[in-house]
Amino acid sequence: MPIRQHQNWLLAALSLSLINIPAGDAAYNFSVVNKAPITTPGGSRYANEIGGDEYSSFAMSEAADVVVSVLGFYDPKPVTQISLIIEEDDIVHAGNEGCAYYSNGSNNIHVSGRYLGDYEGADVRKEFSGMIHHCMTLVWLWNGDGQAPAGLLTGIASFVRAYAGLTPAAGSKTTTTTRFGDGERWDQGHEVTANFLIYCEALRHRFVPELNGKLKYGYADGLFHDLTGKTVEELWKDYKTEFGNRLISNTVTNYNNNEISY
Numbered sequence: 001m002p003i004r005q006h007q008n009w010l011l012a013a014l015s016l017s018l019i020n021i022p023a024g025d026a027a028y029n030f031s032v033v034n035k036a037p038i039t040t041p042g043g044s045r046y047a048n049e050i051g052g053d054e055y056s057s058f059a060m061s062e063a064a065d066v067v068v069s070v071l072g073f074y075d076p077k078p079v080t081q082i083s084l085i086i087e088e089d090d091i092v093h094a095g096n097e098g099c100a101y102y103s104n105g106s107n108n109i110h111v112s113g114r115y116l117g118d119y120e121g122a123d124v125r126k127e128f129s130g131m132i133h134h135c136m137t138l139v140w141l142w143n144g145d146g147q148a149p150a151g152l153l154t155g156i157a158s159f160v161r162a163y164a165g166l167t168p169a170a171g172s173k174t175t176t177t178t179r180f181g182d183g184e185r186w187d188q189g190h191e192v193t194a195n196f197l198i199y200c201e202a203l204r205h206r207f208v209p210e211l212n213g214k215l216k217y218g219y220a221d222g223l224f225h226d227l228t229g230k231t232v233e234e235l236w237k238d239y240k241t242e243f244g245n246r247l248i249s250n251t252v253t254n255y256n257n258n259e260i261s262y
Helices: 003-018 041-050 052-071 113-118 124-140 150-163 190-203 207-215 222-228 232-243
Strands: 029-034 081-087 091-093 096-098 100-103 108-112 259-261
Touching: 029 052, 041 052, 041 081, 041 113, 041 124, 052 081, 052 124, 052 150, 052 207, 081 113, 081 124, 100 124, 108 113, 108 124, 124 150, 150 190, 150 207, 190 207, 190 222, 190 232, 207 222, 222 232
Parallel strands: 029 081, 081 108
Antiparallel strands: 091 096, 100 108, 100 259
């Protein structure tokens, strides 16, 4: 198969492999707190272009259904209460500025109003929805008892965002790359890892939801071998061979995943 056809083939495989996973009958309790005044650029766009708290509640509900349908098929994580907080300024955590983050334990999602106000893409509502889908995934995602690389977790979140058709557009700061084959490490995170996971999904039906189920009990690189018959290093090298002979590194770094941001 010509290389230029592989991306469409992989996305089709992703769609087919996840289409009939049931979301279940869970009831969710969402709350929205808007701290961005209407007089600020972010507060104004949040109210007028995104749709304010009403749209936020809708986006959270929609994201919950998508996330649970993708991840919840295997031993779902019990989550019912989630809070969305629209902050006025940039979000700073772990010493870095970001546009959104999820705090593990509290199930709070924080979105920067300043980022919304400064967003230069064509559709700020779509970007907002994508951020909600990404962070909502982290709410439901098992984290390997704190042992899974943060890049794997953000990669799964970006995988779900892509599944929902909300891949970051030009002007977004919530993306690193959109090209298959990019990246230095399989656990680099976000779109780099999401594209690698789409490749794994094409090799193994329902790879990502099965992986999430295993993450409930812990993490080891051997989970990739358990599911595909190949080590994660072998899969990464195969993936790089298929989609671009860019730098490959076997370095795997574990990060603090109690709080994860863009």
